Amino acid sequence: MAQLCFDSLLGSLPESQLKGLRFRFKPLDLSNQEACSVVEDEAFTNPDHRCTPEKFKYRLSKCSEISYGLFVVDDANDKDRLSRIDPSLRDKLTSNGDAGSQKLVLVAHAVATMGDSPIVTDRDMDYPKNWRNAQSNGVGHREHGRTICLHSLAVLPQFQGIGLGPLLMRAYLRYTDQAGLADRTALLCEERLIPFYEKLGFKLLGPSSAQFGGGGWFDMVSLSLHQCCASMRTAGRGKFHN
Template sequence: MAATEREPPSSIEASNANRPQMFHRISDNAIDESSDADSDFVKLQKTISKERREARESPQARLQRAFPFTFHPNIRPLSKSDYESCIALENAAFPDPAHRATPEKASSPWPNMGHLGVFCTVVPEKAKNWTIETLDTAKPVETDRPNGAKSVLVAHIVSTRCAGDTITDKDMDYPKDWRTRRGRSADVGHQEGGRTVAMHSLAVAPKLHGCGIGQMIVKAYLQQLKNAGLADRVALICQDYLVSYYERLGFKCIGKSPAEFGGGGWHDMVSHDP
């Protein structure tokens, strides 16, 4: 027998030698990590699912689903020609009629304190079966434009000046005899000498909620006011569920508002960085 050879192992030793080492003896102080591996896998799957869900619900994803065409926002001051679109947007954005700007109020010549609108260009051929509440009232981008493109209002801000630091019912009102006042000042509505901008309406088409358009127009509006240097603060009133939204945009909640406009239940919000 050659020196490199040895006697065959016993049946038990042979069996152990060929058995896969999937488990360890407790006496070796080893731990079966299969349960930990399963737990890590579950965590990984949950993380992946969460990331996918967040991606689907991101403003960018919502925007892509809302528009069948590329959305190029155009932020510009509102004009008299946008009146009908503003009314259509108010009606769509505010379920409670008492919270809307009425046609009479909207048509009164409130001095323009930067009334702002977000518009998008819609080419009928590329937007078949696409609808939004302001589409029917939209005006052509240019007269006789070959593709018939329209400038469609999707969000707006309407505001005036007021004398106090927060908004009152008088600030939310307007002079009923505005047609005959001929520029004479009134004790309600816009106050030309006020250093507070009263934001009366932030309206976004319901189809575009969660797409970041409201945040876009508020930031643009505040920057516009800051550049102009015409005000010390911006004030608004909002319902409970919107307090945290405006806080994220830089507004501070002062407390419950005494204003009874639209049934009351408002909170005073103020931004000192207009």
């Protein structure tokens, strides 16, 4: 279903931007941890905003079903953008595809956990340091939560500027909505990126109290379709019974 969501939106990008690129949009797992670290290190200029390798291991172990990667099929049709990646990094970004010898290169990802608050909090951004041997201790992934806490939308610099970030985000929101995985998707946003996420349907709630990475964040939320309908029904009842 996720690949279908992505493919249905791919036509919104000009063919001249794609230049023969073939994409795979699929769940991430623990085997992708190193590749995710490379993408984030390359995409985020502030080290304090990057996910650590150990935190990636935790998130991809506990909730890979809501963390998705955008991969480019490594073939002869397009070597232009792939050739711009440093060979040592490209090796870390490359994994085996489903079809035998096919190689896939991770170029973007959306990594998330589930939360039980309507917004992203510092406890959502954290993870239990002894997570392999203990319960969550009140921080990190909340298995029965109904809020997708989107921690990272990251695109390799070599693949920025052609619309892949918005495309990935729209496909992700469409898939999680159709699958009924949550009531909402929430994130922490830098002020300069508020217009970017508003164009994707997120609503600005105001400054966040979260202090991850030094603070200065803004809370943004996108409600699922069924939650929007429920809110409209509730608002309608209130209107007619006042």
